[in-house]
Amino acid sequence: MNEIFGMFQGLINGFGIALTLNNLTFALIGALLGTVVGILPGLGPAATISLLLPLSFKIGDPITSIIMMAGIFYGAMYGGSTTSILVNIPGEAASVVTCIDGYQMALKGRAGPALGIAAIGSFIAGTLGVIGLTFVAPPLAEFALKFGPPEYFSLTILGLLMATLLGGSSILKGLVMIVLGLLLGSVGLDPISGAIRFTWGFFLLQEGVDFVTLAMGLFGVGEILYNLEKEMKTELVTRKISHLWPTLKDWAESKWAIVRGSFIGFFVGILPGGGAVISSLISYAVEKKVSKHPEEFGKGAIQGVAGPESANNSAASASFIPLLTLGIPGNAAIAMIFAALLIQGVQPGPFLIAERADVFWGVVASMYIGNAMLLILNLPMVGMWVQLLSVPYAILAPIIVLFCCIGVYSVRNTVFDVWIMGIFGVFGYLLRKLDFEPGPMILAFVLGPILERSLRQALLISAGSPLIFFKRPISGTLMGFLILFILFQIIMVIRKRKAGKKSESY
């Protein structure tokens, strides 16, 4: 009881800090900047925060600068969906999967509801994530630490099975994409033995292909190349807009997707190495699995926007938990915030809540305010964004390519990656022409390396015994799910066959 009282006390003090004019201003700047880098394809929060690190020392107060950086991070999750929905190009890595159904909605004249539900879902999930951060951060962070290599292996193999569900009509084509994704993911140094794989002598490939480079090439440049072929329309999707806001029916269809997405995002966000990208992919696969109309996915299902967009926001909030309570940065953007705190003499970790309560609660409180600001910023902008689509594609396309190049360059400050993006652009164009879906490939590309690494790490730890996957409680449970899942699928196939035979005999 005392503890809960202490949390409220801390939170109230935190609001006292976050509500000063200075901190409010910087929260707003962060949220605005975040929205902008979210919208601009390729340019992500990690690169932006690293560019702004020197500025953050000028601000002086570590609380103020972290409030701004956090704003950029979760703000980007709001902005990312906009580009995905309107032009079928992910504005941010975590919005890759939003392209699939978001853009289809836009094509049907439902860009407004898609944008609206993305913003509302983001707000609900972001706020739920911050509530989690406020009340259950320390125990949950301890739980996340139990996630070692065996748990990762079990989780990813479950995820990879789900990847087969991401595919469209053809199972064969889906499998081809998964294999391609796995192959691409294996480029670079072998994680365990250090052997060099598929780098063709390029040192820049030793750390593998960057996700942003791949996503911007496949989705960004690929989409534009594909559109060049079509007859030049002055506008893409604005011709028929039925309504600007989500209807009650939209809301009814997506509310549970938002809740599920929030929980998936929160859980994946806490895991070391997890984050917004993986959570959005998982959320999409889950939505497709639980939907009564899975055939609508890929054709403009609103749950395919609501789920992933909620998941990435919730994950963004949740990824602050291991940073602030354990001093463990889970992804690139959070690592940047970690560095900023260190340089300003604040050590994130188990002592932060006790030693620098002002930093912890100030930042947490600012995230409630920031999420509200983002909702207020984003909802009225929906109309404006839809108008953006009336810009002729001949003008819009080169601008998008330009921003893709800048964004990819900003990840590692090298032109090499821009070339790689170009190659993937051509590849993405070919995929579209041949009617292959890039979704399973992206998921395999993200999960493949985790799968390989965790399998080999786990076997090193167990001295070669595969029993490690079944003996440990979390991993064992996940493996149980996996076996049930496979059995279920087999039974379904057998039943279908039997039913098929019966109907034949009639």
Next chain:
Amino acid sequence: MEKLKKMFCMLVLCSLLIIPTLAGAQEKFPTKPIELVVPFAAGGSTDVLARLVAKFAPKYFDKPLVVINKPGGGGVTGTEGVVRSTPDGHTLYVGYGSGHDLVMPHFQKLPYKTFEDLVPVCLLSVHSVVMIIRGDAPYKTMKELIEWGKKREQVTASVSTKAGSVDITLQAVGKATGLKIVTVPFRGGAEAVTAIVGGQTDSGGNHPSEVISHIKAKRLIPIAVALEQRDPAIPDVPTFKELGYNVVTVGSVKGVAAPKATPPDAIRYLAERFKKICDDQEFIQAMKDIGQPVMYKSPSDFGKYLQEGYEQYGKLIKEFNIKLE
């Protein structure tokens, strides 16, 4: 006529642009901001070091220092960029002496010569390799770990990457103590720390800056340092040598380098100013807080130190027959 007028205006404007550059050519070094190229991702320990130096620079340098991250190829890409840059002292490499300088050349041919193509400016810090165990492990010291480990099939140790300075040092510990240490490579120091904090491995190797907060929280116990002398960042921790095991490496050296043809005047200026930062009490304290010792060495001493470190790793790699499969 109108055209001529315009052209004339353009000429005047252009000449205005040239004036400052002409004037600059006669000025003394530095004539523009100095780029500190960090060949690793922002947020890592080398990056934090460079940014702290840049933060204190305005007190001592005539131009600002700007940190630029060029990660890729384990550090090779960014370093190569500095090697190929204009050798005027305005482009420097921070992190000279890291794994890709002292360890990687023993396994792979690099696109440049680490010692011929770069000139040492000064040493800033050394990131030693410290062996760590969990605070609640059944062993609390090196001796207890050895006793415990000898009864078991293997002792696992989390390391940041395969065949990096930490991996090689811990393999050497295995040979020296007679333990069967199996190193489990993770993706970078932060993930390796997460693994040992989470109890995934029996022990681990890290740089002090990566584990200092966990040591303070008593989640992790540092049991030995692989340096010739104790690490000032964690002065209570004994060296392997003190404990009777001959495991000595230079860890990961963090110095500054410039491309080879950089004028000696510029090197002198830089070394002198970096020394002033290293003597700054506030800087020393800030470094101490993040678990990085300040260890200044002049250009020539630093050069010798690097060479020795390189040979030391070569010897270890040969002795223990460490290979990339």
